[in-house]
Amino acid sequence: MDDLYLENIDEFVNDQNKIVTYKWLSLTLGVHVNQAKQMLYHYLEQKRKESSGTRLHATYLVSGKFTQNGNTCHKVAVVREDQLEGLKSKMIVTASIHVYSIQKVVLKDSGPLFNTDYDAIKENLNICSKYSAIRCASAVPRSSAEISRLQEIAQGTPPASEGQQAASKLSMNGHSPSALKPATQQPKGIMGMFASKAASKHHETSKEVKTEAKEDSVAAEASNSKPTSKGSALSNFFGKTATRKTKPSPQTAEVVIKEEEASSAASPASKEEDEPSSSSAAKQVPAIKEEKPKTSEAAPKKRKDSKTKAKRLERSDSEDDKSESQQKKRRRIKKPQPDSSDDEIIPDSPPARDVKTPSPPPEAEVKKERATHTEDAGGIKRRKRRKVLKSKTSLDDEGCIVTEKVYESESYSDSEGDFVKSNKQQLSKQPATLRATGGKKVEDKKSQKKSSANKGTKQASIMGFFQKK
C-alpha cells in the first residue's frame, strides 16, 4: 500500500484533532479493518521515531486468557498505553494486541471512542460489515414478515423479562461476568432483581426462580468482581468512573447486594445451570423473597443506616463524594442540638438574632424543653440566689426622694417559680451593668434565663450561637 494513508492519518489526528479509531479509519478510507489496524500501527511507529511535534496518545485492544477469582475467562479490554504493560503481564495468554485508536488528547474515559464510531457506523449502516473481520454465514437480514411476527410476540411478553434474559445470558456465556463492564452489569443485576421480584410475584414459575437465583449470584459476583477487578487495567481505565458511579448511587444497592451475598454465599460461584443446583436455588428463593420485602421496607431506614455507617468508614475519603460530606456536615450540626438543650444554662437566644437561625421547629422544641426543664429541675427544692429588680426609695443629697430600680440578690426556691415569673414581667430591662455585681454566676444565668423567657433579653451569650444549630 502506498504511503498516502500516513498523510491522511496525520491530517485527521493533528490538523482536525480527531480521534482515529481503526473502525472509523476503515470506513473512511474503505479498507479492511485489519489493514486499518496496520495503518495505525505504522503511523504510530513513524511518529514515535520522529519524536517531534505534538505527543500522540494511543489506546490498544488487548484480548487473551485471564483469571479472576479463580475463574478463567477470555477478556477483551481497551486500555490506554500506560496501562498496556500492566494488563499484558496479568494475562496468562495474550491472544491479540492491536492499536485501537490514536488521538492527540489524553482520554479520561471511553465515551469519545464510542462517539467516534457511532456516527461512522450509522452513516454506513449498509456496509458496516463489509470491511469487518467477523463473518457468519447464517447472519442475513430478516424478512419483513419475520420482523412483524416477532414484534407481535414481543408485545405479548412482559417487559420485565428483559432483565432476566440479560442476566441469564451473562451466566451462560461466562462463569463470572467479564470485567469489561462491571458498572453496567451491576445496575442490570439490581434492576433485574427488582424487576424479577415483581415478575415472580405474578408468575412464580420454576424457570424464573432459577434466573432469579442466577441474578442474585451474578449480582453478588458483580459486586465481588468490582472491588477485586481494581487490579485489571480496564477498570483502571474506566475505574474511576465505574467505582465511583456506585458510590453516589443510593447505598441501599450495596447493602442489598451484601445481603444477597450472604444469602447466596452457599451457592456455587459458577455452574448455576446445573440441575442439582435447582434445589438449592429453590431453597434460596424463599430466603431471597423474604429478604426482598424486608429490604424494600427497610430500604429507607437502611439508606440512613448505611449512609451513616458508610460515613464513618469513608470519613477518610473526603474527596469522594461531596454530597455525602455535605450531608455529613448537616448531620453533625443538627445532632448536638438535641443534646445541648438538656445541658444548657444559658439564656434563650433572642429573636433579634441574625437570619441564620435554623427552622422554627427545633427552636420551638428547644424552648419547650427549656420551659419544662426549669419546672422539672425541682422535685428537689433548691434555694437559689437571684437578682431581682427592686425599686428603692432614698433621700438624695439635696433632700429629694429618689426612686431607683436596683437589682438585688435574693434567695428563692423553685416552688416559687410561677410567682417569680409574674413578678418579672413588670421589670424593666437593665441586665448588662448590674449583672456583674454580686450573686453566683450560675444562679444569675438561670434567673436570667427565666427572665428572658418573658422579656427576651437582647444580649446573647456565646453559647447561643451553638444551641441554635
Added chain:
Amino acid sequence: MRQSSPSKKMTRLPQKIRDRRCAEKKIPVLLHVNTSIFTSHAITLVSSMTTLTRQDLNFGQVVADILCEFLEVAIHLILYVREVYPSGIFQKRKKYSVPVQMSCHPELNQYIQDTLHCIKPLIVKNDAEKIVVVIMDKEHHPVERFVFEMSQPPLVSISSDILLSHVEQLLRAFILKISVCDAVLDNNPPGCTFTVLVHTREAATRNMEKIQVIKDFPWIVADEQEVHMREPRLIPLKTMTSDIVKMQLYVEERAQKAS
C-alpha cells in the same frame, strides 16, 4: 474550596447578564408571516411529517428545549473535561445515543438547571446571542471562556422527522469536540470556578424582570473584569448549521493561565 459550594455562589449573585449595545448588528427579525393557512397539527414530534411553523406557539419552545438540554449536557461535560470539579462526582449517562459525563452533585445540578431555566425565555425569543461558560481562577480572572454563539434563522416551516435526527447528529459532534478540546488548550490552574454569562441582543434587558423567573436566583449585569480577558487566544471548536439553529462553539483562552 470555592468550587465545592455552588450554593454559596448563588447567594452572592454570581450569574450575570451582559447587556450588549450592539448597534452594528442586525436584530434578527421574527418573520410575521401573514399566511391565512394555518397548519393544524398536534404537536407530537414522534409522528412523521408534522410541520411546525413559527406561528406555532410551541415552535420556539421546542427549539429552546432542545438547546437548553444541549447546553446542560455541554456545561456538565466542560466541567468534567476541564477538571473544574473532581471527576468523582460525574457519572456516565446517555444523551444523543452516546455516553456523556453528568454530575451527580445535587446542588451543582440545581444551579445549572436554574441558570438554564432563566436563559430559556431568552432563547425562545432568540434574544440570546451568546451563552458563555467562563472558567475563572482563584482571583476571579477569567482563564477560559467557552462561547456558544447561536442564532435562529427566520424559519417558516420544517419537517420535524428528519430534522431531529439531523440535529442530534450535529449536537453529538459538538459533544465529541468538547471531549477532545483538552488537546488544544493548556491546563488550568487549580482551584478554578465557573460561571455562566449571557450576552443578549438589544431589547432583552427591558424584559429583565421576566428573566428573574426563579426566586432567589437573581441575575445581575456582569463586570468588565469578568467579561473580558487579557490577551485572549481564539480556538474554534465546532460550527453547525441546521434549520432550527446556527451554533458556533469556540474557546477564548488566556495566554498565560498560571498567575
